[in-house]
Amino acid sequence: MSREEIWHIVIQQVIEVIPELEGYSFRPSEKLADLGANSMDRAEIVALALEALELRIPRIELFGASNIGELVELLYAKSIA
Numbered sequence: 111m112s113r114e115e116i117w118h119i120v121i122q123q124v125i126e127v128i129p130e131l132e133g134y135s136f137r138p139s140e141k142l143a144d145l146g147a148n149s150m151d152r153a154e155i156v157a158l159a160l161e162a163l164e165l166r167i168p169r170i171e172l173f174g175a176s177n178i179g180e181l182v183e184l185l186y187a188k189s190i191a
Contacts, residue, residue, distance in 0.1 A: 113186050120182055123158040127151050138179025
């Protein structure tokens with residue numbers, strides 16, 4: 111799966127959890143918290159993305175992603191490992 115495909119999956123999950131962001135132009139440098147996602151929302155977004163990508167990894171392995179772009183990069187790295 112490409113980075114772009116993972117990007118779209120993550121954005122779909124963000125919109126699923128925060129429907130008000132439908133139609134928003136997301137940037138890789140944006141933080142989920144700055145878009146209105148609280149800690150529960152962020153955990154749900156990650157869980158939904160992992161499920162959509164069919165990745166079975168501990169969420170702790172995604173710790174350190176400070177924005178959407180970094181989350182996508184970590185998910186991409188895990189998907190090709």
